[in-house]
Amino acid sequence: MQQPIDSQSLVARAEELVDLAKKAGATEADAVTVRSRSRSIAVRLGKVESVDASESDDFSLRVFVGNRVASVSANPGFDAATLAERAVAMAKASPEDPYACLADDEDLSRDHPDLGMFDGTDVSSQELTDQALEMEAAALAVNGVTNSGGAGTSASIYGLVLVTSRGFSGSYVGTRFGRGISVVAGEGTSMERDYDGDSAVRYVDLDAAAKLGRTAAERAVRKLNPRQVDTGTGVTVIYDPRVARGVVGHLAGAINGAAIVRKTSFLREMMGQQVLRKGLTILDDPYIVRGPASRPFDGEGVAGSKLVMVEDGMLKAWFLSTSQAKELGLRTNGRGARGGTTVSPTSTNLSLEPGDVSPEDMLKSVRSGFYVTEMIGHGANIVTGEYSRGASGFWIENGELTYPVSEVTLASNLKDMFLSMTPASDIDRTYSVASPTLLIENMTLAGR
Template sequence: MTADTDALSLIQDLVDRAKKAGADAADAVAGLSTSVSHAQRLGKTEKLERDESQDLGLRVLIGKKQAIVSSNDWKADGLDLLVERAVAMAKAVPDDVYCGIADPDQIVGPDYPTLEMYDPEEPSAETLIARAKETEDAALSVEGITNSEGAEASWSHFRIALAASNGFAGTYEGSRHSVGVSVLAGTGTEMESDHDYATKIFGADLPSCAEIGRNAADRALKKLGARKPPTAHGVPVVFDPRVSGGMVRHLTGAINGSSVARGTSFLKDRMGEQIMAAGITIVDDPHMDRGLASKPFDAEGLPNQRRNLVDQGVLQTWVLDLRTARQLGLTSTGHASRGTGGPPGPSTTNTHLAAGTVSPEDLIADIERGFYVTSVMGMGVSMITGDYSRGASGFWIEKGQIAYPVNEVTIAGNLKDMFLAMTAADDLEFKHATNAPTLRVDGMTVAGT
């Protein structure tokens, strides 16, 4: 039997035992993972680790009460105790009128899609060491790079199994290959650091390690001589693809069913309205081959599908699991996500803001003065009001050209206005689970000197 089959059989048996112990309904999720990582600095090994883990979570429901317990002990006596504790807890907790597993007619059938999300080739330790070495060596070979904060290469593999008393049973697995480096440029008080990294499902899809190293070096060198720009109001701010995905995450956070149901989202009453510029479309696609957040079904066994969250600026849907859908009197969108230690909650998968029709160069060509952002920091974003204020660094724009590097800057606005003043470039690349091209947002405040 495969590990997938073993895990699925185990949790199916666990669900059956919970039912026999008095649960009205139950579901269980199991996760198995293996990871290997190598880190080095200036050519010297700092770690070479392998980790293997297994965990499972059991949820039992008695009436409108539910309890969740988790364990990494998969022995028979440990599982007996897990069931006993879960049932006892469910009898003691308060009612939750919105909890519950899916009805049998809601779950996906056994023909759920098979996605391209697993590379069967595990790299050797020697391969990881070579990847990290090539990446760091390439960065250090660039003139002006004076030190390294280290390079790392890693690989991981995971298996997920989900079963419920409504008849659902399913498994999937995935892999990750990653490599990255961080270096410093300059000397003394005139030093700057930056990094580059890549993560792919298949090792063959990784960009060249030398390219990653040179990119990190180039980014660090370009930051030398940074200074504060003048304070400016109502100016364009351009977000590099390294940070533009944050705009998508702010949107998905605001349309998450949990926030909407609690009334803590600045978009809670905007369904079907124009919330972004007319050219902006945001897509969520759980079935993307080689997508870093792909999955063939959601964490409650419901079918999931590609859908536009925002279409030409108009809000199309909330991001819902079963519980938040019940709270809002709607139907789940198949966005349930879950760990082993808690109940399901809504979350997006592979999400991207669709590419526009202008190049990044054309996007800034008419900017008399503005700010090109390559890094943001701080947590100054309110999902209740939409107020946005974050520290940032990057480059000052003058007369349509990059003028000089800047740091210690604060950018501010309100997401409701920012979304409507947004223009997308044509340079979309799929590097992360959430992706966006270069984005221009007009009318922001930049606080410098």
């Protein structure tokens, strides 16, 4: 993929918006321009179902008139002067927000590190098609697979520019390549579905297409003829890494500065206290080379740093952007993210660091329990911590996976889950939230 994004032209456009906003009466302003290009191929049963290509250019301007703030967005072709005047007029009519402001000068990034986020590999549409077909063919060749849910490949490039009236100007370009497949095993009322996929900054780092197809197929076949199990309490549950990420994601939501400000997190009073088992660490690092969520600066131009969110089980930090930090009497830690015309705190490359026990030994340690491979629904309440989600996977007997299980519900409270979980030594850092295999004790399982 060649680099079609001219960052200098985007910088010039953003600088123009900021200058015009100041002339229209803004006391401060910042402008963001985002340009993206993507191509994707979808195939099913050996035939191409869709070939999609998209290009987008998004511009947003945020203006401050004292403590009044307003934001506007536009597509290419807009009149910059009119947009700036409209934004300032909206700000003047807005209520005052004592916490609305640009990032302080001392927090701004001065040196933007090269994080290796761009791969110039030129992947043709034909190659994307061939890879999707290869994935599907490998899956359909596995005995027991009866249908395909489709396979897809994609290649995308994006560029972001941020300019502020305080003199900050920065830009970066990144790429993302992906492969994924879904297959069906069995027939009639005994069909089961499963999937596999991969995503990477560099094309060469993707898992082989045939491997992804075989893995998805083997997973689906293994789930055939599931059983229900009896309802019980005190159940030991092991979360496969692909679902363990969700547990860590619930913790990230509970320590997000926006939730703390709104008082909608069950951990809002837990700073400096034990939230995980002793010895456990959670890190957030925006500077990982080729990391899935790496960035040289945040959505406000603030320099990020590697943060220890939880150390030895103790909660050490919230995710903060400038306004949330100001409201809490703290200082931003460079976790602001632009979402359209707003800035909200978010994690970057978040990871629950692995433990010492291998996933194999962890499994062997469980006499009777449940190994989860897929979750259903969104039953995690960040306000109260109550947790109740549908699940499927395999029953554990004497340290071994025995038969597939479906149509059960797992329930507990997130606070109790966090304090009782044990991480294995494996970890997959492919996605922005990474977790090893997790063992969580004393859960309630609702079955037959």
